[in-house]
Structure formats: structure tokens, C-alpha cells
Amino acid sequence: MLSDITIGQYYKADSFVHRLDARSKIILTTLFLVIIFMCKNFLSLALMFVLLVVSVLACKVPVKMFLKSVKPIIPIVIFTAVINVIYATGGTELVSFWKISITTKGLATAFFMAVRIICLIISSSILTYTTVPTALTDGIEKLFSPLKVLHVDVHTLAMMMTLALRFIPTLIEEINRITNAQKARGADFESGKLLERVKAMIPILIPLFVSAFNRAYELAFAMSCRCYRGGEGRTRMKQPKMRVGDYMMLLLFAVIIAGVILLNHFFGKIV
């Protein structure tokens, strides 16, 4: 179950998307998320969906990988859709029973919500599949560096993210090891009611936390032995560069934003 976690999973390939600068990919993904929520009718939503499909194909990552990242959130999608169907008001009434009435507006909102969530997951997957985690955190550090003026320690935050990403696989391995050790001692994780199963997790969580703290302590030692002293005076081996492709993509997205606004304006608003 845990090996399904896809956060920060990088998929090695040589594509146009992979070669884009991490900073522009972060900006583009954020823009995409904003635009997808700006879409008010089917035409603008279709435009965004086409853009997403083209991006998925362009990054040369197997489509299967994207489906895998969408799979765990399907229950959430269905849940939000149902809630939207029930609670939305307006439009023509189609069916009505008890206190619930299903309207065209409700169905449209539900559909939009579902598509938006799926697009949200897929677009952020594009970012993580095509960007090396360190490049990603470096990008975040660079993008947020103006916040230094406000005394936000951007470097430390980025370093924490890097370390968190680095230790995800290590800790998953550890969980598996502890689980097996507890099973060997007769622990039962598979049967019983929900509460019993949750209780059965405690003997896994406690050793996990203890070991995580020990690791953190040793890691801090190792880092200070390698002369780590925060962001000051630190240089980077890889100097990210914005290339023509990056500027072209930013320009393209600006055009698409304009397109969405125009489509919203001329073809009416459904939601």
C-alpha cells in the first residue's frame, strides 16, 4: 500500500517538459490550476483539457503513471461530485424526491468540479514526474527568495523539503521492516474492527518515530561535519537557466489565459 505513494516521484526521460526550468514549471503549474478554476463553460474547459492532454503526451511519461496518480483520489472526486449535485441550486429541475432535487446546474457543477480535481492532480503529477526533487526545491527556493526581505528563512524551508523527500523511501522501508518484525512477534494487522486495526498500528508508529528522531540526530551531525551552516555563503553546483523554451511556454500560457477569459465572456457562463 505504501509503495503506491507517488509524491516526489521522478520519472527519468528526455523530453521538452523535462528540460524546462523548474521555476517555469512551478509557475506554469500554478497558472494552470488558477485557469482551470476560471473556466466557466464547456468550451474553455475543453481548451484546458486539450492543453493538459498535450502536456501529458509531451513529457514522454507513460500515461499509465498518470492514471496511477489519479486512482487514489477517485473516491474524493465522486464524493465532491455527489455533494455538488445535491447542494447546487438553480437551472432546470430534472428529478426531485424527498428533500433533494437534481438540477442541470447541479450536474454541470459536479462535472466541472470532477474535471477540475482530476486536472489538478494530473498537472501536479506532470511537475513531479518531470522535475528532479532537488531541482524542484531549488526552484521553490529561488522563486520565494524575495520573501527574505520579510525575514522568511526560505533556504531552510527548501532544505527541509529536500530532506523530507529524501527520507520518504527510507522511512517506507523502515515501516515495512518494523511491520514484519511485529508480525513475527504475533501482531495482527489484518483482522478486527477499524478501531482494533488502528490500535494495532501503534506498535509500528512508536518505533518509527524513535528511529526517525535518531536518524534526524545523526543526519544533523553528518551535515555539520560537511560544513553545513545554512544558506549564507552557500553556492550551488547546478545553476538553473531560463531558456527560450521557458519564455515561450510562459507566453503560451498568457495567451491561453486570454483565450479562457474571451471564451467565458462570449459563450456564457454555465457555472
Added chain:
Amino acid sequence: MDNYIEFKDVSFAYENSEAAETSAVIKRLNLTIKKGDFVAVLGHNGCGKSTLAKLCNAIEIPQSGKVYVDGIDTSDEDRLFDIRQKVGMVFQNPDNQIVATIVEDDVAFGPENLGVEPAEIRRRVDEALRRVSMYDFRFSEPHKLSGGQKQRVAIAGIIAMKPECILLDEPTAMLDPKGRQEVMDTVKMLNRDYGITVVFITHYMDEAVKANRVLVMDDGAVILDGNPKQVFSHHDVLKRVGLDIPEASQLASRLRKDGLKIKKDILDVDELFEEIVGILEDKS
């Protein structure tokens, strides 16, 4: 050879230690380690051998006495990062010292902290990875490597900082025999070909045998000091502090007790084999 690390009458105790009187981990230690030497430090758990390493690169500062690294006093806080650049340290658990998610980024971590120019870091990283034969894995994710490979990456991360000395605190304790061999070969090569001073803490006798100088520690003091042949001839002392004697050496001493004329300072199997063959030839 010049003295590189110098302990002058050093005593050290961990603070907040419960048993106050007996908490001195290092007791009035005097020791010099020469530049370019390969020193193995042996001792059972809690004898102070890890603390010895921590004193060498200013992680711990002695309460009394002084430790000098290349002439710099380790209690001089202004020179802290100079000392740590000169004396790199490799720890037991390779997982807990790898910082980045890609091998080459991890090796770059040290030089980046030192503020080295990007192009120079690139050069150093490639060179360090080639030296430990991990260049082909430079784009790999550390958690997909074997223990021995991870430990070599950790060593590369240290040598990219261009240290003059490397301290290794039981670097092979968590590795399988193949991984141990890889790490040992790498460290030997760095010492032989690049003149890096090595302080190798271990509890494996067969690794200590390969050093130029062996220190045996017990209860915060060095009780044996000399080349492997000298040290491993003190069977009684080694047994008393709970250390094993290399197997070949053990067999040799038993054969000698039974009246065979075998040399006293045998350390490895090949040597013992030659000796026995020699005796058999004499008889026939």
C-alpha cells in the same frame, strides 16, 4: 612525516551523564597521528573510540587538554569549518548521512557549503565519484543503491571537500562482506594514491590488519599502539579487553603451543599457509 592530529593530555566526558564520577570517556590521552598514515582504532563498545573521532573534527571539544588538527586548536570556534573541511567524517549508517535525492547532488553538498564556484564543484564531484568508482551511478537515487555503494557515495561526498584526513566511524558495521571489501579497498586506495590520512574505527580484526598502525583502546585510554604485527602478538591483552584475535593468528599460536616452529607474528591466512608449507617441506 609531520604530525597531523595531536592530542595533548585530553580528557573528555559527556555532559548530563548519569554516573558522574565514571563518565570520563577519554582519560588524559596523549596521541599523535602522522600525516599520510593509516591508523585503525580498535576497542569494544563504549571504550571511547567514537569519541576519539568526534574530538578530531571539533564535534566535541575536550574539557581539559587540547586537540590540534594541522596545528589548529579545535576549541578555536573561528576555525571550526576549516577543521571540518580538513578532516572529513564518514559515519556508520550510510542512510543517515546522505542528504540529497540524487547521488551527484549529494556529493556536491559539501563543496556547496564551502562556497566553491559552480564549475569547480562540477569538476570535484565528477572526480570524487570516479575515485570511488561510483561515476556510473551519478544520476541514481541513493535508496536504490547497495549498502557498500551508499557508503562509497558518502566517502565521495567527503573527498569532494578536498580533506587532508578522513575519519571513518565503523563504516563497515552495517554492510555485507562484499560491501565491506568495497569500502576497505576504496579507503586503502585513497590513502595510498592520494596521501589522505585515514583514521579507521572498526571492530573487525581483519580490517585493522590492513592498517599501518593499530591503536587498541580500553576505558578511555590507548592500551596498545604499534603496527599490526606488534599489536596482534599481544593475545592476552586483546582477550582481556574483549577483542578477537585474527583467526590465522589464533591457529598459528595453537600450532606453536603444540610444538611446531611457526613465526610469532602471523596475521593472515596466506602467511600461515606459506609457513606451514615451509615446515612440511623441511620435514620431508
